[in-house]
Amino acid sequence: MSESCNSRHFSWLMKSCFPNPHDGNCKSSIRASATRNHHLHHHRQSQSLTTSATTLSSLPDDLLLECFVRVPSDSLSTLCFVCRRWSRLLHSPSFFNLRRHQNRLHNT
Known part of the structure; x- marks a missing residue:
């Protein structure tokens, strides 16, 4: 079975990674996303310290x-x-x- 890239999903991925700079909500959404990522990173760090590694x-x-x-x-x-x-x-x-x-x- 050959794997192919679904263009609709790829388009969504590109839009989510590279928001439209002309969009007025762009800067606030980027800032909110950065804050979410920062909190998520700290949550994962603390979680990884409490759970054992799965091999x-x-x-x-x-x-x-x-x-x-x-x-x-x-x-x-x-x-x-x-x-x-x-x-x-x-x-x-x-x-x-x-x-x-x-x-x-x-x-x-």
Whole structure:
């Protein structure tokens, strides 16, 4: 499946990133946005200090498999050496079924 950029969403993104300088509300909206971003940044900083970091290894097996399915075939062999759990998952029937379902298996 090829990914494409939806022009309507892209246009909205551009307008939100680059507001019209001739708009009278532009300066006040930029100032309000900067204030919101400042408060959000401080909130995230304090929140990150209280929560532990989530690592890829802490994900459940089904989510790891969903991630692994998207890895290119030529990189899978190196993932097997990361840890025993990853090796077990990469050699499991569930992984092969997911790859087959997403048409990511290649004939060799």
